[in-house]
Amino acid sequence: MKYLLLILSFFTVIGLSGCESKTHVGSTHQNMNHETKEKKDTTQVSFSFNGTPESNNKVDLNIQVNSLKGKPVDQFELEHEKLMHLIIVSKDLSFFDHLHPQYKGKGLFTVIPNFPNGGEYKLFTDFIPKGSDKNVKSKLVKVTGQPAGPVSLIPDKVLTKVIDGKEITLKFDKLATDQEVKMTYTIKDAKTKKEINDLQPYLGAVGHVVAISGDTNTYLHVHPMNEKSSGPVAEFMTSFPKKGLYKIWGQFKQNGNVFIVPFIVDVP
Ligand SMILES: [Cu+2]
Incomplete structure (x- = not known):
């Protein structure tokens, strides 16, 4: 066990020195060609519902985290609170x-998700088992109920949006795969500018x-470089592992309200 921890901490050091940003890459593909950035998962996770997941019906979701040997993982580290x-x-x-699912002990987390419509949903969970690295797990679930009309993913021509009275602009220093990309959000009052x-x-x-690829196989959870900022600028570094469409949700808080800013980009 001690040796395992030693090896894991070795990988942690390598991982951090190899990548200065706070990007976490997760993928449902096991054979991703990004071993250098891919963190080593040390757990297996099972997702289960107490009943059939149905739109607009409250059903508990259980997320059980076990070690690769099948024993419950019972200690976790706080990651952004x-x-x-x-x-x-x-x-x-x-x-x-x-x-943020509630921890019940012995590796079990529960939450009541809200599915607005029937159809397929993808769940992504990330957590840090104590003494280990960040793990990312995902699961595709089918939800019964009236499906929503399909919405196609169309890249935004202009990366400025007005949400909750705020005008939010997203800028990239460049849009490319496999390299550090800087994302800068600037937030203004929509009326007064x-x-x-x-x-x-x-x-x-x-x-x-959070950025997710159009095929939902790539999940990026990015934390800001200027964490302590209170605006108007929030900067993030990330790296897109493959080309194609991504939807990117930025979450910010003002006057006690969290607002979500979605953009769709095409990474060439
Ligand atoms: Cu969270």
């Missing part, structure tokens, strides 16, 4: 939710960003 983060998206990425500088920490940082 929470023991577990759960991202739920519809298969077409039109729906997004970010939840004044820069907003009273953003509140959301989960201990100025903002959070």
Whole structure:
């Protein structure tokens, strides 16, 4: 066990020195060609519902985290104020939710997700078992109920949006795969165009960003470089492992309200 921990901490050091950014790459593909950035998963996770998941019907979701040998993992480290983060998206990425399941002990987390429609959803969970590295696990689930009309993924021509009275602009220093890409959000008041500088920490940082590829196989959970900022700028570094469409959700907080800013980009 000691040796395993030694090996794991060795990988952690390598992982951090090889990649300065706070990007976490997870993928449902086992044979990704990104071993250098891919963190080693040390757990197996099972997702189960107490009943049939159905739109607009409350059913508990259980997420059980076990070691690779099948024993419950019972200690976790806080990651941005929470023991577990759960991202739920519809298969077409039109729906997004970010939840924090409650820890019940012995590796079991529970949460009541809200599925607005029937159809397929992908769940992504990330967590850090104590003494280990960040693990990312995902699961595709079918939800019964009236399906929503399909929404196709069309890249935004202009990366500026007005949400909750705020005008948010996203800029990339470049859009390319396999290299560090800097993403800069600038947030202004939509009416007065004044820069907003009273953003509140959301989960201990100025903002959070999740990016998911159009095929839902790639999941990036990115934390800001300027965590302590209160606006108007929030900067993130990430790396897109493959080309194609991504939907990117930025989450920020002002006046006690979290607002979500979605953009769709095509990474050449
Ligand atoms: Cu979270």
